[in-house]
Amino acid sequence: MRLRHIRGAEEKIAQSPYVIQDPEGERGHWNQRFGNAHPIEIEVGMGKGRFIMELAKRYPDRNFIGIERYSSVLLRGLEKREQLELSNIWFLCVDAKDLAEIFEAGEISKIYLNFSDPWPKDRHAKRRLTSPEFMGIYRQILIEGGIVEFKTDNRELFQYSLESIPVSGWEIASQTYDLHHSPLAEGNVMTEYEAKFAAEGKPICKLVAQKPKGMQAE
Ligand code: SAM
Secondary structure, X not given: OOOOOOOOHHHHHHHOXXXXXXXXXXXXXXXXXXXXXXXEEEEEOOOOOHHHHXXXXXXXXXXXXXXXXXXXXXXXXXXXXXXXXXXXXXXXXXXXXXHHHHOOOOOEEEEEEXXXXXXXXXXXXXXXXXXXXXXXXXXXXXXXXXXXXXXXXXXXXXXXXXXXXXXXXXXXXXXXXXXXXXXXXXXXXXXXXXXXXXXXXXOOEEEEEEOOOOOOOO
């Protein structure tokens, strides 16, 4: 994503009532923050947040946390958030590599990765959000049998993910190379990137990976 710095973005985020400023302080108590015992789902790399805000609207009996590391990008999402009446969503301006410091083991039921940066060079493979390094972090914070859902237009990243995710014991529960013309399309919520690619006629790939029952958090 080409990033245009927005002046004052950090300050605005620091003052936003929709952003948790000290997420590590909430570790193990996220359900208290939401004021209910509903399951918590997160989107890692939410961009401007169209997807996760739509989920929060559709599913009031679930809790959502949108995670975006760049303040200039998150700020765009917060502008949208201000126009909505929602009580089941929070936002964090953090890097996904810190998720295990923010969430306790088993605190999260589902993780969404949408159109994650591809990092095509081999030497950058660890930065891919579906790399074994990141899957290890997700494994720590997910409940038993928890889910990672991943959508992308990038075939190379998708192929890499299909091959690398099962190596560490995850099960690929479903997959498609053309989401919008597959049974998985039912109930699909489009992201900003997805809408753009779909308008260009690009097929969208999706996989659903499940943390097998009995898999220990490390
Ligand atoms: N998910 C949105 C969509 O589908 O429209 C945005 C996709 S955009 C290509 C990827 C986003 O992930 C960017 O906003 C980027 O800043 C964010 N991102 C990438 N790596 C991240 C990380 N390690 N932690 C948090 N956010 C990250």
